[in-house]
Amino acid sequence: MTLEEKLRILADGAKYDASCSSSGSTRTNSGGIGNAAYSGICHSFASDGRCISLLKILMTNCCIFDCKYCINRKSNHIKRAIFTPDEICTTTMNFYRRNYIEGLFLSSGIIKSADYTMELLIKTIKLLRYKYHFHGYIHCKAIPGASDYLLKELGGLVDRLSANIELPTEKGLKLLAPNKNSNKVTKIMSYVKENRSESYAPAGQSTQMIIGATKETDLDIMNKSEKLYKSYDLKRVFYSAYIPVNKDKLLPTLESPPLARENRLYQADWLLRFYGFKVNDLLDERNPNFNILIDPKANWALRHLDEFPKEINSASYYDLLKVPGIGIKSAKRIIACRKNFKITFEDLKKMGIVIKRAKYFITCNHKYFINSTYFQKGFIEANLILEDNIKENKKKEQLSLFP
Amino acid sequence: MKNNQVYLYDGSFLGILNLINKLLTVQIKPFNICNKNIYQPSLIDEIIDLEQDDDFKIKDLNVSKEILKTIYYVYLSNNEHKELIIYYFLLNAQKYKNKIFYMRNLKCVNHALKIAKYVSNENHKLKGFVRFKEIKNHVLYASISPTNDVLELLSLHFMSRLKNEYWIIKDIGRNKYSIYDTKKYYIVSGENMNLKEVEIDEEEKTIENLWLTFFRTIGIEGRKNKKCQMNFMPKKYWKYIIEMEDAYEKGNNG
Numbered sequence: 279m280t281l282e283e284k285l286r287i288l289a290d291g292a293k294y295d296a297s298c299s300s301s302g303s304t305r306t307n308s309g310g311i312g313n314a315a316y317s318g319i320c321h322s323f324a325s326d327g328r329c330i331s332l333l334k335i336l337m338t339n340c341c342i343f344d345c346k347y348c349i350n351r352k353s354n355h356i357k358r359a360i361f362t363p364d365e366i367c368t369t370t371m372n373f374y375r376r377n378y379i380e381g382l383f384l385s386s387g388i389i390k391s392a393d394y395t396m397e398l399l400i401k402t403i404k405l406l407r408y409k410y411h412f413h414g415y416i417h418c419k420a421i422p423g424a425s426d427y428l429l430k431e432l433g434g435l436v437d438r439l440s441a442n443i444e445l446p447t448e449k450g451l452k453l454l455a456p457n458k459n460s461n462k463v464t465k466i467m468s469y470v471k472e473n474r475s476e477s478y479a480p481a482g483q484s485t486q487m488i489i490g491a492t493k494e495t496d497l498d499i500m501n502k503s504e505k506l507y508k509s510y511d512l513k514r515v516f517y518s519a520y521i522p523v524n525k526d527k528l529l530p531t532l533e534s535p536p537l538a539r540e541n542r543l544y545q546a547d548w549l550l551r552f553y554g555f556k557v558n559d560l561l562d563e564r565n566p567n568f569n570i571l572i573d574p575k576a577n578w579a580l581r582h583l584d585e586f587p588k589e590i591n592s593a594s595y596y597d598l599l600k601v602p603g604i605g606i607k608s609a610k611r612i613i614a615c616r617k618n619f620k621i622t623f624e625d626l627k628k629m630g631i632v633i634k635r636a637k638y639f640i641t642c643n644h645k646y647f648i649n650s651t652y653f654q655k656g657f658i659e660a661n662l663i664l665e666d667n668i669k670e671n672k673k674k675e676q677l678s679l680f681p
Numbered sequence: 682m683k684n685n686q687v688y689l690y691d692g693s694f695l696g697i698l699n700l701i702n703k704l705l706t707v708q709i710k711p712f713n714i715c716n717k718n719i720y721q722p723s724l725i726d727e728i729i730d731l732e733q734d735d736d737f738k739i740k741d742l743n744v745s746k747e748i749l750k751t752i753y754y755v756y757l758s759n760n761e762h763k764e765l766i767i768y769y770f771l772l773n774a775q776k777y778k779n780k781i782f783y784m785r786n787l788k789c790v791n792h793a794l795k796i797a798k799y800v801s802n803e804n805h806k807l808k809g810f811v812r813f814k815e816i817k818n819h820v821l822y823a824s825i826s827p828t829n830d831v832l833e834l835l836s837l838h839f840m841s842r843l844k845n846e847y848w849i850i851k852d853i854g855r856n857k858y859s860i861y862d863t864k865k866y867y868i869v870s871g872e873n874m875n876l877k878e879v880e881i882d883e884e885e886k887t888i889e890n891l892w893l894t895f896f897r898t899i900g901i902e903g904r905k906n907k908k909c910q911m912n913f914m915p916k917k918y919w920k921y922i923i924e925m926e927d928a929y930e931k932g933n934n935g
């Protein structure tokens with residue numbers, strides 16, 4: 279089999295992993311090739327609009343497991359391939375030197391056993407670091423069930439070491455991935471959390487959940503995320519809209535992947551991590567799913583309209599963050615600027631703050647952007663939805679802002 | 682200020698700082714400041730070519746690193762009024778010091794900060810979009826055609842990333858090269874270079890094809906979103922991004 283054919287098969291098997299980031303590491307070039315850029319660099323964008331920063335491949339798509347949702351599952355009759363360590367290294371080096379990529383993302387199906395697969399991964403990455411002197415970014419997937427001493431070795435070689443939780447509940451996992459259990463995954467997460475340092479997975483860990491393959495609600499998913507962030511100090515939880523690749527009576531039939539839902543989850547995830555929101559603020563048993571028409575923050579604001587409008591010249595940082603359309607940068611900028619002058623609506627625009635959504639929820643010097651009798655739920659909600667629909671295309675673009 | 686006095690400088694960063702420092706010291710507000718290498722004389726302009734202050738050092742300006750960085754980025758921009766924008770930014774910087782970054786209600790400050798951001802964004806994008814080809818003797822060669830003059834900024838980036846490689850980056854539009862010899866990079870005007878068309882061999886083609894294979898495979902059909910792809914990777918860069926070259930030549934969205 280040619281290298282090109284292998285690459286086609288093994289990139290195809292890896293492409294459903296949503297993780298793409300290459301940020302958070304400060305590895306320097308100590309006499310070889312490459313370094314890591316702390317803020318991450320996108321090198322290209324695929325036809326689906328997702329950023330390409332890493333050579334995302336599987337070492338092999340052979341697997342002893344039979345996870346229902348996975349293209350590489352044992353029971354599928356597909357072409358199988360395996361890269362040799364040298365093939366992975368030379369391809370990474372060739373791509374990196376030409377600035378096609380920021381580094382390597384290496385995952386794998388399981389051959390023989392978890393430990394055996396891990397040993398092969400380690401052998402490959404060792405070769406890349408020590409023989410090829412590659413100092414660029416490496417994200418490697420740990421194999422659930424691998425022994426501690428292998429986790430130890432692998433983490434010392436890569437920038438990010440992670441494992442995918444795949445489904446938000448044990449029930450879902452039992453149904454679709456009977457060979458896996460979440461304990462094996464969380465064991466890896468604990469190990470990485472405890473050992474993380476400048477020389478052990480310095481860019482931390484992330485994980486992924488598949489959205490829409492099982493019946494869990496957004497509330498189930500967000501609760502799981504909240505727990506994961508808290509317990510394992512994860513950098514990111516990625517959400518990957520389920521894409522039907524297999525036919526199976528246990529799998530739902532979807533016309534198209536639930537991309538809008540995925541987008542809402544990313545937005546909510548952002549609110550949890552940076553905006554001081556809790557899952558309970560956003561969802562509850564009576565409303566266990568996000569509103570597809572309105573983003574979670576605006577939805578929250580509409581349900582708490584009595585806390586608005588916020589006065590731009592005096593609201594606290596966290597109050598500013600509660601305003602739909604105002605993000606972290608904008609909030610910080612407002613606070614720094616208002617020490618020097620009283621901010622008007624005009625100023626906000628000048629400051630590069632988009633007020634298209636925010637204007638409904640704020641006052642500047644106690645003035646609302648139009649007659650304040652318009653400050654009511656029906657009016658604001660209708661306008662937000664209207665604007666979103668006009669901007670339907672814009673929204674699609676935002677989809678891939680997150681992963 | 683007379684409405685026709687045009688001050689000329691030699692086109693360099695130090696040159697413009699030197700001139701502006703002088704103008705600030707003697708409190709002259711210029712009508713315009715122009716790079717003498719590209720200045721187009723006009724009948725009504727009164728041209729003033731102030732003598733350079735040979736002892737001038739950047740630190741004479743007495744501004745912070747952040748301010749210096751901002752005006753350097755503005756200097757690299759393709760904005761036709763950048764010299765005046767730098768002048769007014771520095772004028773205000775004298776008064777506000779580092780607080781200037783929050784004086785967003787002042788038009789000239791806001792303008793300068795926006796331009797600096799624009800340049801820094803383009804630099805960041807190109808850190809990803811530059812595509813090297815290996816030519817003879819393992820030298821890596823890339824062409825770019827940026828809107829702003831980011832060749833120097835990019836060189837700094839690749840100097841640490843591709844430390845042990847020999848590389849050349851050519852800014853096609855400005856006809857200049859950055860040439861790196863594993864120790865330092867040199868910015869050289871195309872007029873002084875005699876580089877023939879770059880040719881690549883079969884082996885290089887094979888590697889490019891591998892990349893194309895990867896690129897085409899990694900997009901998920903069920904999530905196709907060409908608009909989004911184009912938004913992040915603007916068309917103006919396609920010509921030199923090998924995976925987009927085809928789309929560029931066909932003049933469509935790929």
Ligand code: SF4
Pocket residue numbers: 341342343344345348349350351352386387388455
């Ligand atoms: S273990 Fe991984 S590669 Fe194997 S079938 Fe399950 S998800 Fe697919």
